[in-house]
Amino acid sequence: KDAFEFESWIVQQFGATPNTKQRGDLGLDGTTKENTPIQVKRSDNIGRNVIDNFLSAVQRSDKKLFEKNKAEGKPIGFIIAFSFGKGAIQEVARLKNQENLIIKLVTVEEIVPIARKPSLAVTVNDIGKDTKGLREIEFVAIGQSSAGIEFYAWDFDFKAEKGFKPQVLIDKEGKQAYKFKAGLHHVAVKIVDNDGLDNVEIIKLKVNGTIERA
Known part of the structure; x- marks a missing residue:
């Protein structure tokens, strides 16, 4: 699968709607039923910079929804990747504790368990x-x-x-x-x-x- 197909497929497996635009989408690959943004990273050991960029993209994509989710203690967005590095995990914890911003980190394996041969x-x-x-x-x-x-x-x-x-x-x-x-x-x-x-x-x-x- 090419990157765009893979991202769309993972978003669908997550029970969400893929973003049909490949360009100018702030790097966001889909939305949940509540319109919460989702980003898919087709790599391992995702770093802190991804969290920073995602946070800024989420605010720019729908400021009202961002503020609403923040006020209600709901996730402001989901990042899906094969694995997450220490920097990303620590930054997500800091945002939650200090700024009341919840970003959910989800591994691909949680959505699609690795295929096992019979x-x-x-x-x-x-x-x-x-x-x-x-x-x-x-x-x-x-x-x-x-x-x-x-x-x-x-x-x-x-x-x-x-x-x-x-x-x-x-x-x-x-x-x-x-x-x-x-x-x-x-x-x-x-x-x-x-x-x-x-x-x-x-x-x-x-x-x-x-x-x-x-």
């Missing part, structure tokens, strides 16, 4: 040989995700150079059986959760008289 574990069970001497193997995939599991996909002839080419595209249960000739096989299992995040487990199988995971 976890995946696969068990392998030997069902036995069929009449043609092929070894039938059952695979059980167990996935975990806070978003919930959408589906599993299976590639029983996985080759790294070709990438993931599933024979079974959408499996809601996570359970499959497949027959293999003797030899070394690679099986890839993909898990996809309801947020669209995925994870892949690759299983090496040696199939001869018995099976073993390599």
